[in-house]
Structure formats: C-alpha cells, structure tokens
Amino acid sequence: MISTRVSELFGLEYPILQGGMAWVADAQLASAVSMAGGLGIISAMNLDAEYLRGQIRQYRETTDKIFGVNIMLMSPHAEACSQVVAEEKVPVVTTGAGLPGRFIPMWLEAGVKVVPVVPSVAIARRVAREGACAVIAEGCEAGGHIGDLTTLTLVPQIVDAVDIPVIAAGGIADGRGVASVLMLGAEGVQCGTRFIAAQECSVPPAFKEKIVSARDIDTMVTGRRLGHPVRALKNSYMLEFAKRERDSSISNEELEKFGTGALYRAAREGDMETGCIMVGQSAAMVKETLPARDIIVGMFDQAEQLLRKTGRWVS
Ligand code: TUI
Secondary structure (H helix, E strand, O other): OOOOHHHHHHOOOOOEEEOOOOOOOOHHHHHHHHHOOOEEEEEOOOOOHHHHHHHHHHHHHHOOOOEEEEEEOOOOOHHHHHHHHHHOOOOEEEEEOOOOHHHHHHHHHOOOEEEEEEOOHHHHHHHHHHOOOOEEEEOOOOOEEOOOOOHHHHHHHHHHHOOOOEEEEOOOOOHHHHHHHHHOOOOEEEEOHHHHOEOOOOOOHHHHHHHHOOOOOOEEEEOHHHOOOEEEEOOHHHHHHHHHHHOOOOOHHHHHHHHOOHHHHHHOOOOOOOOOOOOOHHHHHOOOOEOHHHHHHHHHHHHHHHHHOHHHHOO
C-alpha cells in the first residue's frame, strides 16, 4: 500500500487523480475511478452550469465516494460553473488553463478543497498562498493545454517551493511513472491519457484505438502563437493548424476560429482526421483498454514492487 498526504487528504485507497479532460471526463468515468479507489474528476466540458449540475447529480446517484470537478478557466462558463461547485458543495475542485484566484475564497467558504494545475514554480507559490490544499504540477508531456517544463524538472522545483502536497502529471501511464515521481517528492499522480483508454470512458472506440496504436513520436504541439500550446496526436487537423500558424497572413482570430470545436469533433463525434485528439506523450505506453480498477491496481502494484527494490543499488 502506498500512503501519502494526498491519499490522506482525500481519503483515497490510491493517491491517483483522473485528469479533468474536457469532452471526455464525465460522471461515468469519474465514478469508475472513484469506485476503484482513486479520485474521479468530472469536467465542466466547456458547457453551461446546468449541464455540470446534472453531471454532479448523476455521479451522486451512482456512488457516495469522494469526487472532484475540473473548471477549465478559459471557458466562457467558468464563473457560472465555479458557483455550481460551491452550491453543490463538491468535495474537490481542480482548475486548468489559468489562474483560479478570483474563485478561491468562494470555494473555501463552501468547504471545497482547491487543487489547481500549475505549469511553473511562481504559479504554484501563488495558489498555495491563496489557499490551495495541494497542487498538480503538470509537465509538457501531458496532452491538451500545456506549459513549458517537463515533469522531471517541474515536480522537484515545486516540491521545494511549497509546503502543500504536490501531485505530478504529464507522462505518467504505469507504475514506473508513479514510482519515479514519488522519488521526485510528489505525493500523488494525475493521469489523463491512460484513463481515456479505460473501458468506462465514453469517447468513441476510434479515439481509444488511436491511443493504443500511438508510437513515441506521434504527438505534436500547436498553438504557441496564440499563447496556449496544445499537445495532440499528429493528424490532418494538427498538421493544417501548424501550417496556418506559420502563415503570417492568417490572423490570430482566424487561427482561434480554426481550432474551435476540434476537440469536440474528436472526443464526441469520433472524427479522427479533422478532430483534435488531445493526448499526452504517454499514449505510446498505453497498450490496451482496461477497466479503471485494473488500470489503478496494476499501476500501484508495479510501483510498490519497484519501490521495494530501490535499496538494491545502495550499500
Ligand atoms: O488545462 C489543461 N489542459 C487542457 S485545457 C483544454 S481546453 C483548450 N482547448 C483549446 C485551447 C486551449 C485549451 C485542453 N487541455 N491542463 C492544465 C493546465 N493548466 N496546463 C497548463 C495550465 C496553466 C497554464 C497557465 C495553468 C495556469 C496558467 O496560468 C498562467 C496564466 O497566465 O493564465
């Protein structure tokens, strides 16, 4: 058994969070992860507050295990969804793609534990000061919207900078990843890509097949020109985006417009060519679709075995 401040803080059997992936992380996936002993996260999906409220209620009909909601701060519905999180007294909120400071007092007042995703030391320090109870240090191996630093360099620096527990994300898909980030000082992991391939995840089968067949060099990053780089699988959509990004006659507004709806096309409609298949570099390490429970138990069994053997190099 691996116990850390993260498992204690949330009362988990395993210190693992499921990423709050837009258009992917619904109540069904979150409840499968939480029932398996991790922390399931429902994404507000870029949809309105009432959709989120419905998902929270659907989750609560399935299980009374602890769960979280992810607020994507670039969403036009971020404010309204943040209010729903407080009103529904959601146990945990994770945030991404921005600074959550303006919402933190309201969440703390409602008893919600705040766990922001942070891409740098300065942002980790800032949210710790503002009342976060843990941070998710996400390296650029991750899928979707990413920062500049790798997990290997980001995690130990954030561990040194803040006193609250650090959860590592980006590139972690098996027990070796779990064991490694514990060595860096993290006390938990967040996995996104591995859980997209969970049996309980409702993305179209074609999306899961893309993950299972991905090779090491199959992801790429676009969107740096717009200030929000995004990692996804290389396909016609991503190559076309990269081409337009290099073309100075195309305005940023036109480029943004080209990106609108692309994740939805991949994750909900199964369009693997004109959709944006947001996955991390760890896609290449995902070999099969499994129930969430088998994913979690397998990862932590492997991590435990590895950690027990670490003494063998030291005399
Ligand atoms: O948020 C994510 N991953 C995401 S959000 C998303 S939806 C989207 N679609 C198209 C374009 C952009 C986004 C898909 N994937 N991960 C957490 C994360 N947060 N990664 C990086 C950050 C982050 C970045 C900057 C957190 C704070 C931050 O603050 C700096 C600032 O200036 O806002």
